[in-house]
Amino acid sequence: MDVLTRQDVRNYPPRQDSVPRARRHSAWLAVAWGQPELASDVALLTSELLTNALLHGSLWDRYLRVAVQLTGAVLRIEVTDPKGERRPEPRAVSDDDQFGRGLHIVSALSERWGSCDRVVGKTVWAELAHGGHRGPR
Secondary structure, three states: OOOOOOEEEEEEEEOOHHHHHHHHHHHHHHHOOOOHHHHHHHHHHHHHHHHHHHHHHOOOOOOOEEEEEEEEEEEEEEEEOOOOOOOOOOOOOOOOOOOOOOEEEEEHHHOOEEEEOOOOEEEEEEEOOOOOOOOOO
16 A cells, blocks of 8 residues: 655745745645644644754755655645755753743654754754654654
C-alpha cells in the first residue's frame, strides 16, 4: 500500500512579520490535510522554529524556508536558514529570563526534533505523530 505524502514549501523574508504568516499557513495546512487536532501544535512549533531561525540563523538578504510534510502518521515541520555554524541547543533558563525556552517547547510538543547540515546553512525540524504519544521518548 502506498503512503500518501503531502508537502508544502514556502520561503519567507527574514522579518518579524514572517513568523505569524508562517504559523497561520502551517496550521491551515494541518486542517486542510485532515489533521485539525494538530493545528495548534503545528502553529506553535512553526513559530518557535522560525523565530529561532530569525534570531540566530538569518541574513538580511537570504530567505528562510519553511517546509511542512505529512507522510503516514507523521507531520514534519522543517525550517532552513543560511547560517550553519550555529547549532540549536536547549539552554538552561531562569524564571526571570525573557528568552531561551523555544527549544524546550519544541521538545515538549514534538515526538522528535533535530537538525541537519546543508551545503549552505542548516535545517531544524520537529515531528508530530497524530493519534500517538506526544513528547520526547
